[in-house]
Amino acid sequence: MATANISVGATRLTDERNRLGYELRTIQMVWHREIIRFVRTRTRILSSFVQPILFLFVLGYGMTTLVGTTGGFDFKKFVFPGIVSMTVVTTAIFSAISIVWDREFGFLREMLVAPVSRSALVLGKALGGSTIATVQGTIMLVLAPLIGVHLTVLLVVEVILLEALMAFGLTTFGVFVASRIQKMEGFQVVMQLVLFPMIFLSGALFPLDGLPSWLAFITRINPLTYAVDPLRHVVFAVQNMPPAAAARFATGVTIFGYLLPLWGEILIVVAFALVFLALAIRGFGKPD
Amino acid sequence: MTGSDDATPVGPAQNSSSSSGPRRERALEDSGILSDSAPPAIDVKSLSKRYGENEAVKGVSFKVARGEVFAFLGPNGAGKTTTIRMLCTLTRPTSGSATVDGFDVFRQPTAVRRRIGLVFQEPTLDQQLTAEENLQFHAVLYRVPRHQVEERIDRVLRLVDLGERRKDLVSTFSGGMARRLEIARGMLHTPAVLFLDEPTIGLDPQTRALMWEDVLRLRSEEGVTIFLTTHYMDEAEYADRIAIIDNGSIVALDSPDELKKMVGSDTVELSTADDKLAGSNLEQAGYKVSVGEQSVVAFVENGEEQVTAIISTAGVPIRSVKVHRPDLDDVFLHFTGREIREGHAERSFPMHFRSFRR
Numbered sequence: 150m151a152t153a154n155i156s157v158g159a160t161r162l163t164d165e166r167n168r169l170g171y172e173l174r175t176i177q178m179v180w181h182r183e184i185i186r187f188v189r190t191r192t193r194i195l196s197s198f199v200q201p202i203l204f205l206f207v208l209g210y211g212m213t214t215l216v217g218t219t220g221g222f223d224f225k226k227f228v229f230p231g232i233v234s235m236t237v238v239t240t241a242i243f244s245a246i247s248i249v250w251d252r253e254f255g256f257l258r259e260m261l262v263a264p265v266s267r268s269a270l271v272l273g274k275a276l277g278g279s280t281i282a283t284v285q286g287t288i289m290l291v292l293a294p295l296i297g298v299h300l301t302v303l304l305v306v307e308v309i310l311l312e313a314l315m316a317f318g319l320t321t322f323g324v325f326v327a328s329r330i331q332k333m334e335g336f337q338v339v340m341q342l343v344l345f346p347m348i349f350l351s352g353a354l355f356p357l358d359g360l361p362s363w364l365a366f367i368t369r370i371n372p373l374t375y376a377v378d379p380l381r382h383v384v385f386a387v388q389n390m391p392p393a394a395a396a397r398f399a400t401g402v403t404i405f406g407y408l409l410p411l412w413g414e415i416l417i418v419v420a421f422a423l424v425f426l427a428l429a430i431r432g433f434g435k436p437d
Numbered sequence: 438m439t440g441s442d443d444a445t446p447v448g449p450a451q452n453s454s455s456s457s458g459p460r461r462e463r464a465l466e467d468s469g470i471l472s473d474s475a476p477p478a479i480d481v482k483s484l485s486k487r488y489g490e491n492e493a494v495k496g497v498s499f500k501v502a503r504g505e506v507f508a509f510l511g512p513n514g515a516g517k518t519t520t521i522r523m524l525c526t527l528t529r530p531t532s533g534s535a536t537v538d539g540f541d542v543f544r545q546p547t548a549v550r551r552r553i554g555l556v557f558q559e560p561t562l563d564q565q566l567t568a569e570e571n572l573q574f575h576a577v578l579y580r581v582p583r584h585q586v587e588e589r590i591d592r593v594l595r596l597v598d599l600g601e602r603r604k605d606l607v608s609t610f611s612g613g614m615a616r617r618l619e620i621a622r623g624m625l626h627t628p629a630v631l632f633l634d635e636p637t638i639g640l641d642p643q644t645r646a647l648m649w650e651d652v653l654r655l656r657s658e659e660g661v662t663i664f665l666t667t668h669y670m671d672e673a674e675y676a677d678r679i680a681i682i683d684n685g686s687i688v689a690l691d692s693p694d695e696l697k698k699m700v701g702s703d704t705v706e707l708s709t710a711d712d713k714l715a716g717s718n719l720e721q722a723g724y725k726v727s728v729g730e731q732s733v734v735a736f737v738e739n740g741e742e743q744v745t746a747i748i749s750t751a752g753v754p755i756r757s758v759k760v761h762r763p764d765l766d767d768v769f770l771h772f773t774g775r776e777i778r779e780g781h782a783e784r785s786f787p788m789h790f791r792s793f794r795r
């Protein structure tokens with residue numbers, strides 16, 4: 150009896166160990182599929198650049214004439230990190246739309262009947278969307294010299310890491326929404342209602358200090374605020390800004406007069422990502 | 438699905454002798470597992486499913502043996518898909534129980550899912566991937582060991598004759614090719630039981646025939662048990678056994694030949710120069726006949742073989758001969774009092790529309 154029990158235990162153990170390997174393989178495969186599909190739809194790649202570039206040039210140049218230049222630093226440079234964030238956020242959220250497509254074309258069923266965990270499916274999706282969004286955001290960096298934003302290797306690495314975090318948080322949010330929505334139009338509507346206010350009220354497009362208190366309040370409860378600010382912070386850190394410019398285009402988010410540290414902001418984004426990851430897994434593919 | 442239920446099969450007692458005490462052995466014996474070599478591929482006991490007021494499946498019971506091709510034949514809305522969904526653990530039965538390959542669909546869903554292949558009534562391929570990529574994806578989902586993946590993909594693609602199109606996007610496939618790819622995919626992980634929900638829907642007769650060749654080849658080469666549903670009478674004849682389901686209940690279950698026998702014998706209909714004389718000649722020879730206004734009809738076991746004997750026994754000049762063997766249309770009519778196509782047109786659209794949206 151004793152030996153028998155041990156052997157049962159041992160089988161379980163190897164089973165568990167294999168299981169982790171299989172789950173990782175599933176995550177990798179779902180991720181891979183997202184990438185393949187993205188690469189095959191070139192129009193999607195191009196179209197996702199149109200909007201941020203339009204914003205960068207129209208808003209950037211327009212506001213620069215209005216706001217003027219402070220110590221060689223103008224509004225275009227200020228808004229550039231915000232535009233990069235906007236690219237990441239939009240791509241990340243809309244990558245989740247693939248779930249709605251999968252539902253419409255039936256492929257979601259193929260995934261949901263399989264003997265795999267929903268966590269692996271959601272993680273694969275979220276990582277796929279995050280990868281795409283991070284790549285798109287990073288491609289935007291080629292415009293930096295045009296705007297006069299100075300890049301270093303370390304800065305690019307930092308930006309990529311922050312983009313990845315931001316992308317992951319927003320993809321999980323997108324997956325959460327998509328898993329609750331049956332129709333394409335529904336997803337579009339929800340996203341227009343949520344995405345654009347979130348971007349506009351995040352400090353991506355204007356400085357956060359000196360706002361009227363109601364607006365300050367909204368920006369402070371918007372999780373995106375805490376994702377955009379660190380990105381701007383690391384970009385500005387290498388721009389040799391004169392003190393006047395640094396004061397005019399300040400980074401950092403103050404809450405009740407207290408300046409939140411960078412790691413505090415990052416922690417907020419991590420928490421946001423984890424909460425929506427959990428919600429997305431719970432809501433994904435509930436049996437009908 | 439977490440798979441935590443996988444370690445304890447109620448059915449195939451693989452480690453029973455080494456890892457169990459006498460008590461467990463007795464329990465297994467009671468459940469008929471040790472005494473009988475293997476459990477049936479599918480064992481269903483008074484399974485029902487109720488959607489609100491509507492009882493879609495009304496306590497059906499049946500068993501499917503290993504390696505059998507078993508067909509569910511019934512009109513739209515009969516409960517075929519609902520039964521498949523319950524057997525594949527996608528829908529919870531309202532009452533009753535079922536095992537697939539010895540595993541309980543209710544208590545061990547992950548174990549069941551590992552052992553089945555499923556081809557849905559609606560397409561579920563990724564159009565933007567190639568045939569090969571669709572299969573690779575499936576291989577990972579069903580944990581096909583890495584070193585076997587290539588070999589299995591080769592094999593199933595050859596089984597459905599799509600080897601040439603391996604690297605093509607599914608969006609370039611015809612409907613029939615896509616359907617066959619789905620069947621190949623269902624077989625990829627060598628399931629014990631393959632469920633096919635209307636596999637031939639929307640296919641032309643030629644492709645339907647090819648598909649049946651595929652299915653029968655799968656059975657003979659891979660030993661898989663096949664459970665399929667269909668509306669088509671002529672297709673059901675390929676099956677070893679047929680369950681006729683109507684309004685959520687099984688109204689008949691047997692082999693195609695037996696079902697036909699229940700409905701009645703073959704008929705040989707003669708139109709002759711003198712039907713009366715022919716009739717009485719045949720009657721004297723011991724045939725069961727009925728003489729009509731235009732013809733004389735003989736009821737026999739095996740019409741085609743008896744035709745010449747009947748003609749010579751009739752002993753009068755023959756104008757025409759018609760041999761009719763009852764087919765499944767007659768069977769369906771016999772058991773349900775309706776033609777199988779009845780109500781098809783007005784019910785099928787909303788049904789498919791609904792299930793597509795889900």
Ligand SMILES: Nc1ncnc2c1ncn2[C@@H]1O[C@H](COP(=O)(O)OP(=O)(O)OP(=O)(O)O)[C@@H](O)[C@H]1O
Nearest residue numbers: 488491493511512513514515516517518519520788
């Ligand atoms: N999810 C659901 N919710 C409510 N009712 C359902 C659901 N699924 C099926 N039904 C009902 O159950 C009954 C049986 O449906 P089912 O899909 O099993 O039929 P079927 O035999 O597969 O028909 P078809 O040949 O059209 O595919 C129908 O009356 C249908 O309306």
Ligand SMILES: [Mg+2]
Nearest residue numbers: 517518519558
């Ligand atoms: Mg059906």
